[in-house]
Amino acid sequence: MYWLLRAPEGTAAEIAAALASLSEGVVYCSICCDLGGVDPCPICAHPNRDDSTVLVVEQPQDIAAFERSGEYRGRYHVLHGAISPLDGIGADQLKVRELLERLRDGTVTEVILATDPDVEGDATALYIGRLLAGIGGVKVTRLAHGISVGTEIEYADAMSLARALENRRLFG
Numbered sequence: 001m002y003w004l005l006r007a008p009e010g011t012a013a014e015i016a017a018a019l020a021s022l023s024e025g026v027v028y029c030s031i032c033c034d035l036g037g038v039d040p041c042p043i044c045a046h047p048n049r050d051d052s053t054v055l056v057v058e059q060p061q062d063i064a065a066f067e068r069s070g071e072y073r074g075r076y077h078v079l080h081g082a083i084s085p086l087d088g089i090g091a092d093q094l095k096v097r098e099l100l101e102r103l104r105d106g107t108v109t110e111v112i113l114a115t116d117p118d119v120e121g122d123a124t125a126l127y128i129g130r131l132l133a134g135i136g137g138v139k140v141t142r143l144a145h146g147i148s149v150g151t152e153i154e155y156a157d158a159m160s161l162a163r164a165l166e167n168r169r170l171f172g
């Protein structure tokens, strides 16, 4: 931030104003829970995406990673975190209820669990997988281990993500 001290007068104020308007303009998509400027978000509003598939990710940034891979044409759901007892984060703090709500009308036939391949991500996938096992007509899959363990989805390269998606397997 030291560069800011030497920046032309007014720069800091401009940045502060830009940041303030940024957080004001941020809304949750009421369908997928992604954060953006509009509700519904452009992906949920897109007429040509596959409604039968929902890919569940931990963070909004993960959507960008999958979009970069160019392989996925379905919808998304953002949990906003992963189950982590050590950090006091349980399923209640995540957007799990919103996901269940989306499965009620029977349009969705596959839920792809794309939480990070780490302890928290696996625990979260397991939890959601068990919840969804009771819902008839919904296939639950998990990304293949194409991306190395410990790599966050957000930083996975497009090729690996595409491969992990293609080789996803039945879960549970």
Ligand SMILES: [Zn+2]
Pocket: 029, 030, 031, 032, 033, 034, 040, 041, 042, 043, 044, 045
């Ligand atoms: Zn959305």
